[in-house]
Amino acid sequence: MRRRSLKEYLLLFSKGVAMGAADVVPGVSGGTIAFISGIYEELLDSIRSVNGEALRLLARLNIKGFWQHINGNFLVVLLAGIFFSILSLSKLVLYLLEYYPIMLWGFFFGLIVASALVVGKKITQWRPAVVLAGLIGVAIAYYITVAVPMQTPEAYWFIFMAGAIAICAMILPGISGSFLLLLMAKYEFIMNALQEIRVDIILIFGLGCMAGILSFSHVLNWMLKKYHNLAVSLLTGFMVGSLNKVWPWKHTLETYTDRHGVVKPLIQENVTPWHYLELSGQEPYLLYAALLAIFGFLLVYVLDRVAETPAGKV
Numbered sequence: 001m002r003r004r005s006l007k008e009y010l011l012l013f014s015k016g017v018a019m020g021a022a023d024v025v026p027g028v029s030g031g032t033i034a035f036i037s038g039i040y041e042e043l044l045d046s047i048r049s050v051n052g053e054a055l056r057l058l059a060r061l062n063i064k065g066f067w068q069h070i071n072g073n074f075l076v077v078l079l080a081g082i083f084f085s086i087l088s089l090s091k092l093v094l095y096l097l098e099y100y101p102i103m104l105w106g107f108f109f110g111l112i113v114a115s116a117l118v119v120g121k122k123i124t125q126w127r128p129a130v131v132l133a134g135l136i137g138v139a140i141a142y143y144i145t146v147a148v149p150m151q152t153p154e155a156y157w158f159i160f161m162a163g164a165i166a167i168c169a170m171i172l173p174g175i176s177g178s179f180l181l182l183l184m185a186k187y188e189f190i191m192n193a194l195q196e197i198r199v200d201i202i203l204i205f206g207l208g209c210m211a212g213i214l215s216f217s218h219v220l221n222w223m224l225k226k227y228h229n230l231a232v233s234l235l236t237g238f239m240v241g242s243l244n245k246v247w248p249w250k251h252t253l254e255t256y257t258d259r260h261g262v263v264k265p266l267i268q269e270n271v272t273p274w275h276y277l278e279l280s281g282q283e284p285y286l287l288y289a290a291l292l293a294i295f296g297f298l299l300v301y302v303l304d305r306v307a308e309t310p311a312g313k314v
Contacts, residue, residue, distance in 0.1 A: 115173065
């Protein structure tokens with residue numbers, strides 16, 4: 001665990017805020033933000049270090065050794081940023097998603113296009129197996145984006161399982177944990193639980209997240225270290241495949257009514273801005289969406305340059 005300055009901790013906290021804001025939006029992954037901001041592998045290493053050795057240090061009351069072993073300062077500051085963002089920005093993001101969806105999706109579309117390029121350039125050798133891994137990633141992510149949400153129970157065991165599945169996706173660049181919650185019909189349920197501070201649901205969901213991330217981080221870390229190019233190609237494919245979900249202009253084919261009586265889209269298809277205008281009679285806001293997509297693209301580019309600069313590394 002290396003020492004950081006106050007400025008570096010503030011930057012790390014801001015990266016956590018960005019990850020939390022991304023995780024709130026179905027279709028966008030906080031793992032993407034972690035990857036492009038240069039903290040992805042340290043995050044996986046830190047999570048993976050919460051293991052048997054850490055528990056032995058804790059059992060011996062060696063608090064300092066335990067804290068250093070798990071890279072505690074890094075995890076606490078980053079998680080503080082994530083939870084601050086989820087609790088404080090969830091209403092704002094949901095508001096934008098409801099009233100300004102085209103512009104919000106435009107921003108994230110540009111962000112993910114740039115992210116795929118940034119992550120893809122980390123592949124050091126292109127071989128047939130690496131290309132195949134990328135295509136598999138595209139296919140998996142695309143399938144997830146077109147899957148139809150299912151009806152699921154609200155029992156504690158399922159809330160626990162939903163947390164474990166969602167958190168695994170949240171640390172995968174390109175696969176949205178929020179969207180998987182949407183497919184499991186638990187996105188709105190969890191968002192409402194957070195806003196209403198339903199302690200039992202939050203606790204069960206949090207325990208599921210903890211179990212999922214502690215087990216999955218070992219697998220992902222092993223893949224990145226032993227099969228780096230294959231793993232990065234797969235992650236890049238996930239990002240490319242997820243672009244289907246964040247395309248700003250959609251035509252709703254089927255709807256459903258949620259438990260509050262609100263009619264919401266169930267199945268949608270992507271259309272051109274001009275076709276969107278014809279079908280919906282609503283303004284496609286093409287200029288605004290394009291400008292925000294460019295802004296998202298440039299934001300990732302700047303973050304990547306900062307992460308590559310030694311002084312900017314956190």
